[in-house]
Amino acid sequence: MAKIVVALGGNALGKSPEEQLQLVKHTATSLVGLVAAGHKVVISHGNGPQVGAINLGMNYAAEHGQTAAFPFPECGAMSQGYIGYHLQQSLQNELHQRGIVKDVASVVTQVEVDESDAAFQHPTKPVGAFYSKEDADRIVAEKGYTFVEDAVRGYRQVVPSPQPKSIIELKSINDLIENDNLVIAGGGGGVPVVKTPAGLKGVPAVIDKDRSSALLAANIAAEQLIILTAVDAVYVNYGKPDEDVLRELTATDAKRYIDEGQFAPGSMLPKIEACLEFVASGSNRTALITSLDRLDDALAGKVGTLIK
Numbered sequence: 171m172a173k174i175v176v177a178l179g180g181n182a183l184g185k186s187p188e189e190q191l192q193l194v195k196h197t198a199t200s201l202v203g204l205v206a207a208g209h210k211v212v213i214s215h216g217n218g219p220q221v222g223a224i225n226l227g228m229n230y231a232a233e234h235g236q237t238a239a240f241p242f243p244e245c246g247a248m249s250q251g252y253i254g255y256h257l258q259q260s261l262q263n264e265l266h267q268r269g270i271v272k273d274v275a276s277v278v279t280q281v282e283v284d285e286s287d288a289a290f291q292h293p294t295k296p297v298g299a300f301y302s303k304e305d306a307d308r309i310v311a312e313k314g315y316t317f318v319e320d321a322v323r324g325y326r327q328v329v330p331s332p333q334p335k336s337i338i339e340l341k342s343i344n345d346l347i348e349n350d351n352l353v354i355a356g357g358g359g360g361v362p363v364v365k366t367p368a369g370l371k372g373v374p375a376v377i378d379k380d381r382s383s384a385l386l387a388a389n390i391a392a393e394q395l396i397i398l399t400a401v402d403a404v405y406v407n408y409g410k411p412d413e414d415v416l417r418e419l420t421a422t423d424a425k426r427y428i429d430e431g432q433f434a435p436g437s438m439l440p441k442i443e444a445c446l447e448f449v450a451s452g453s454n455r456t457a458l459i460t461s462l463d464r465l466d467d468a469l470a471g472k473v474g475t476l477i478k
């Protein structure tokens with residue numbers, strides 16, 4: 171029996187509420203399988219596409235005089251509620267179907283960042299939809315947003331992504347875990363906040379959920395961090411004719427591949443770095459990267475990349 175943090179990728183959660191609910195329902199089967207096997211499971215999730223969509227919608231409504239402007243941290247909090255709702259419902263239904271009595275709760279989570287983090291001057295976190303180069307250029311000219319090419323999928327808006335320092339609701343999360351709840355926490359990497367003389371204050375950014383999940387996993391003394399994304403494993407020469415799967419990765423090999431530029435910044439690189447950080451944070455800690463729909467196969471050692 172182990173304590174496991176499972177992080178679900180925002181990009182792997184589909185493009186609409188309907189798609190997301192279907193994908194989450196499917197993943198809930200494997201997650202409840204872990205619970206049924208006696209593991210203590212804590213779930214975190216990304217929010218890149220979702221917070222981008224919420225922000226676009228709120229901006230549109232505000233520009234058309236329909237609502238007040240909604241700052242980015244509030245959009246992040248909304249994304250935690252939206253994704254947490256789908257997760258809670260799917261997990262509750264699956265638990266009920268299997269006759270397992272367990273409560274499920276999402277914790278709206280704030281994560282402390284440093285106001286002077288250099289990331290605020292260099293936006294790197296892709297959010298929202300993927301655009302063609304022409305559409306991205308038009309939006310940059312109209313709104314002044316920053317866009318980058320994201321992996322092999324198109325152009326995407328980027329926002330600052332500061333390092334997570336501490337999890338504000340850590341004690342509540344630990345209490346819920348110890349009281350045998352199935353906990354969802356650190357959604358979207360947590361709502362980024364800074365400590366000011368007047369108290370906590372939200373800041374416009376998106377923390378990388380893989381880094382926050384690694385911090386959460388280390389803080390709750392988990393044995394394993396599982397990152398579920400859109401690819402079944404990590405590859406070298408990804409997307410090229412000679413791509414090759416990495417089934418096991420040591421810290422030494424991972425660092426060599428990082429130096430070779432094998433992992434795209436803003437997508438696979440933060441996952442690898444988060445896994446390395448978690449594995450180094452204690453003894454007997456491993457990390458696993460696979461896709462949302464292959465978790466069972468990955469746990470059986472058939473697919474995925476194990477980092478140790």
Ligand SMILES: Nc1ncnc2c1ncn2[C@@H]1O[C@H](COP(=O)(O)OP(=O)(O)O)[C@@H](O)[C@H]1O
Nearest residue numbers: 179180181182399400404405408432434437438
């Ligand atoms: N070396 C690599 N191996 C596998 N996938 C990679 C690699 N480099 C970049 N990627 C891309 O990283 C994506 C996962 O990152 P991302 O979409 O940001 O994850 P999520 O939103 O699920 O957390 C994959 O779907 C793939 O397109």
Ligand SMILES: NC(=O)OP(=O)(O)O
Nearest residue numbers: 180216217218358379
């Ligand atoms: N916040 C975050 O890391 O989201 P994604 O998983 O969607 O990139």
